[in-house]
Structure formats: C-alpha cells, structure tokens
Amino acid sequence: MQRIECMRAIYDRLEDCLVVTIMGAVAAELQTIGHRPNFFYLQHAMGLASSTGLGLALCLPKQKVVVFDGDGSILMNLGGYTTMARYRPKNLVHVVFDNESLLSVGGFPTATSTGSDLEKIAVGSGIPRAVTVRTIGEFISAYDEACWLRLARWEIEAGFLSERALATAGNRARL
Ligand SMILES: Cc1ncc(C[n+]2csc(CCOP(=O)(O)OP(=O)(O)O)c2C)c(N)n1
Ligand SMILES: [Mg+2]
Numbered sequence: 001m002q003r004i005e006c007m008r009a010i011y012d013r014l015e016d017c018l019v020v021t022i023m024g025a026v027a028a029e030l031q032t033i034g035h036r037p038n039f040f041y042l043q044h045a046m047g048l049a050s051s052t053g054l055g056l057a058l059c060l061p062k063q064k065v066v067v068f069d070g071d072g073s074i075l076m077n078l079g080g081y082t083t084m085a086r087y088r089p090k091n092l093v094h095v096v097f098d099n100e101s102l103l104s105v106g107g108f109p110t111a112t113s114t115g116s117d118l119e120k121i122a123v124g125s126g127i128p129r130a131v132t133v134r135t136i137g138e139f140i141s142a143y144d145e146a147c148w149l150r151l152a153r154w155e156i157e158a159g160f161l162s163e164r165a166l167a168t169a170g171n172r173a174r175l
Contacts, residue, residue, distance in 0.1 A: 003025075048077060067092070085125045085128075
C-alpha cells in the first residue's frame with residue numbers, strides 16, 4: 001500500500017475539511033494530487049501537526065478537521081495523544097502514515113521499525129478508537145467509519161487511523 005494512493009482514495013472527501021499535514025513527503029504528495037485552499041502544510045514544527053489539528057478542531061467545533069501525520073512526527077509528540085484523548089473532539093480524524101522511517105530525510109528507521117506500536121500507544125493514552133490498516137480497502141473503510149462515527153455523534157468520534165505502509169526498499173523509493 002502506498003500513502004499517496006490512500007490520500008488519492010479519500011481526496012474527494014477532503015473538500016469540506018480543514019486538512020493539516022506534516023512537512024516533507026506527505027505534504028508533497030498531497031500537493032501532487034492537487035492543492036486546495038483548505039490544505040495547510042505545517043512546516044518545520046515536526047510533531048505538531050496533531051496538536052495544530054486538535055487546536056483547530058476545538059476552536060472550530062462545526063468544522064471537520066483531518067490530520068495527515070507520520071510515525072516519526074507523532075513519536076516526537078506522544079503527549080499529543082494524551083491531550084487528544086482528554087478533549088477527544090468529535091470533529092477530528094487523525095491519520096498516521098507509518099512507514100517505519102524518517103522517509104523525508106533519508107529513511108532512517110524509527111521506533112515503529114523495532115516494535116513500538118502506535119495503535120497501542122494511542123489506545124493506552126485514552127483515544128477511544130484506533131485501528132491499524134494495511135490495504136487501501138481497509139483504509140477507506142476505517143476512514144469512512146471514523147467520519148460516520150463523528151457525524152452520528154457517538155462518543156468515539158475522535159477517530160484515529162494508523163496506516164502502516166510496507167517498509168520495503170521499493171516502496172521507499174517510490175514514496
Ligand atoms: C524539529 C525538527 N526536527 C527534524 C526535522 C527534519 N525532518 C523533516 S521531515 C522529517 C521526517 C518525518 O518523519 P515522518 O513523520 O515519519 O514522515 P515521513 O518523512 O516518513 O513521511 C524530519 C526528521 C524538522 N523539520 N523539525
Ligand atoms: Mg515516517
């Protein structure tokens with residue numbers, strides 16, 4: 001599974017969302033699919049896309065907010081999970097593209113390559129719903145479920161998705 005395929009698959013659904021991305025490859029890939037004025041590519045502040053998205057979601061409760069995060073980035077801000085869990089805004093979906101590496105700066109392996117499990121960290125932090133997916137179909141279903149839960153005003157509306165791309169050399173070269 002490729003990250004750009006995931007974003008392409010839900011691109012139409014992002015039209016009415018505020019979208020916050022980390023810097024680097026994720027931002028570049030989303031821009032490749034097509035920039036929109038509601039897309040914000042966070043520069044330099046590694047780790048803080050999730051916190052930025054949380055702040056937007058809390059300040060604009062009627063506005064849907066989607067964060068596209070990375071494993072290296074969220075690992076720099078694990079406390080962000082506990083804050084997301086505390087406030088769990090109904091209008092926030094957090095997607096983590098976990099390629100087990102700092103791809104944008106050369107592909108150095110992150111802690112998820114040696115066993116750290118972001119889904120378990122999220123759940124342990126108190127995020128009510130977190131799911132790891134490995135295929136495009138699973139990704140779309142999980143994304144839609146997170147949005148549906150939000151629109152249905154369930155308690156578990158602070159949807160969190162963790163997508164683990166295959167960390168093969170070929171994948172890294174293409175990402
Ligand atoms: C505080 C800080 N440290 C380091 C960097 C350099 N940097 C930019 S992107 C990146 C890697 C991000 O890794 P990840 O979130 O896993 O995304 P990926 O590159 O794998 O898509 C790094 C280390 C930075 N921008 N800011
Ligand atoms: Mg990464």
